[in-house]
Amino acid sequence: MSARDDIFAQVAEQIEPFNKKGVALSDATRFATDLEWDSLTVMDFVAAVEDEFDILITMNMQAEIETVGQLVDAVIKLKAER
């Protein structure tokens, strides 16, 4: 597995508890429309991802992230900046 695959797997693990409908995950999976998350779910999920990777995803950044792939890329970038 590539380093990106590792991060994807870790992100997927964080999504699981919130993936009530068991939606299959890919880079293109959208949080709002495919996973049908509301803003409260997003808040809990973001906090979990932040703690998992010891990063901060500001709300400004969150506004730009719509898909799982975009989140994986953001996590990689934020980890590199640390």
Added chain:
Amino acid sequence: MSEAIDTPEAVSATDRVAGHSTDLLAKFKPLINEREALLATGVRDPFSIVMEKVLSPTRAIIKGQETILLGTYNYMGMTFDPEVVAAGKKALDDFGSGTTGSRVLNGTYDPHRDCEEALKEFYGTKSAIVFSTGYQANLGVISTLAGKGDYIILDADSHASIYDGCWLGNAEIVRFRHNSVEDLDKRLGRLPREAGKLVVLEGVYSMFGDVAPLPEMVAVAKKHGAMILCDEAHGMGFFGPNGRGVYEEMGCEADIDFVVGTFSKSVGTVGGFCVSNHPDFEVLRLVCRPYVFTASLPPSVVATAATSIRKLMKAGDKRAHLWKNSKRLHQGLRDLGFNIATETAQSAIIAVVLPDQEHAVALWQALLEGGLYVNLARPPATPAGTYLLRCSLCAEHSDEQVGQILGIFEAAGKATGVI
């Protein structure tokens, strides 16, 4: 994740239609449909109550029926205080109905200056700035203090005005889990050491009526070099020996940099303010857009506020009575079998938690028909998707009224199958 930008008190993205339409209001169709379906079941609309007559801080006529008010945030019952009302009438006579201008142009009259003096006396601070509403105070102060490259760190359950203050400015916004000192510490620790940081806290959180662990949070914020703003909208008048708020009661006065508050709760009129001891605080008057680009409050409003604030300084007896009422209502509702959002009474807000919208609206209506008004709160305004009937007590509620309130709750709770 774009819906994360929605604030808890905004219309949530899940209320909107996916895709596009040329009708800009089409996005609200799901909300319109939900409301229509609810009203079709025959219930009264909880969001269009009209008070036909207001008899006192605790009683009004709604649809011809005398009703006990238990959802007004009129904590100290100042709205009908004879001295407060007289001050407003005198200012109307002396200064007219309105200023028609900004505070920085033609909109500062003697009563505005006097109101800021009253706030400085009340809070014991060097500076006080009055805004036209509490919402605008948060909007203005937060968006102006934290600029590009700075960070705002806020509690996830923050009021809409705090979220909106964040969006109005250019700072980076970071949320921590509600009232979690550990979560705040971790997030502050991940920020650049040299960056400007503003931690925004509330003394009392208005949905559940719970208070913040301010001493622990203040210690963590100071450790990381952050400045602290505390919103005491629901704490003013009621908490602390001088009624300054939860931060006074918990002994954090030396460490809070900015206190924001409102005149629309304990003070009993409308308006907002920020007080501070920062030597350069007054510069906000020149750079804070929600202060500069709006008309100032009518002179009668600031005159009533100033009179009320000065009376609140000496309202120890009222505070004690309000605590007694709050504790009694909290315990009484628990004893009846209602689910309350907090284990004990932490403030004058007692939030009854209902399992779903149907039960919440049914109980709300049964209470109203029984002669009791409370606030109905629903997601996304509420934390964790809960439906709440929020009760807020007033220092003017008599012991007898609290007994009546419990009786109405018991009858309505049984009639609707909630208890």
